[in-house]
Amino acid sequence: MAAVMSGCAMSPQDADKALVKAAFESSTPFEELYHQLTTPATGELLCDQVYRSAIYPERGEFRVYYGIQSGGLAHTIALVHSVVYGFRSDNGTRIEIRNAQEPAFGTQRVPALTNFIETGRCE
Numbered sequence: 001m002a003a004v005m006s007g008c009a010m011s012p013q014d015a016d017k018a019l020v021k022a023a024f025e026s027s028t029p030f031e032e033l034y035h036q037l038t039t040p041a042t043g044e045l046l047c048d049q050v051y052r053s054a055i056y057p058e059r060g061e062f063r064v065y066y067g068i069q070s071g072g073l074a075h076t077i078a079l080v081h082s083v084v085y086g087f088r089s090d091n092g093t094r095i096e097i098r099n100a101q102e103p104a105f106g107t108q109r110v111p112a113l114t115n116f117i118e119t120g121r122c123e
Contacts (some may be wrong), residue, residue, distance in 0.1 A: 012052060012065045015083040018098040021110045026095055026117055030060065030088040033117065037064045037084060040122070046112040047122035051080055060088030066109075082109050084117070 026033055038053045051067040067080035085096040095117060099110050116122040 011078050012063075012080050012083065015065060015067075015080045015098055015100040018083070018100040020096045021099045022095070022097040022114050024095050024114070025089060025091055025093070027092040028117070030062070030086060030093045031055075031057075033086055033093045034062045034064070036120070037062075037086075037117070040116070042116065042122040044112070044122035046109055047116045049081075051078060062086045066113075082113060084113060 028036070034053075034055050038050055040048045040050070042048055047066075049066050049068055051065045051069070053062070053064045055062040062085070064084045064086075065080050066082040066084075067078060069076050070079050071077050081099070081101040083098045083100070085098070087094040087096075097110050097113055101109065112122050
């Protein structure tokens with residue numbers, strides 16, 4: 001069973017259960033947006049900390065989890081703070097962003113990820 005401490009999701013499954021904080025349509029093609037999100041080079045931790053990602057072309061869906069692996073040699077845990085879902089659409093990609101750290105200390109993550117998707121800048 002996954003636990004939540006201090007507003008940080010402890011696993012990708014916890015982030016999947018978080019409420020959708022942003023939903024919008026991007027004109028960027030599905031595969032291109034997945035590549036942009038999984039190979040960021042912004043220099044900003046908010047957008048560069050890809051913990052895990054998966055693309056399902058046959059379903060027209062991808063998920064990109066943001067967070068870190070924490071701990072030592074004996075025990076490590078995942079600290080996932082956000083997940084971006086992408087769904088192929090006629091006009092590009094439909095986006096959902098879930099923020100698992102709000103309200104503790106994650107309020108700037110959704111605007112930063114939204115801006116990164118829309119403009120390529122993580123601000």
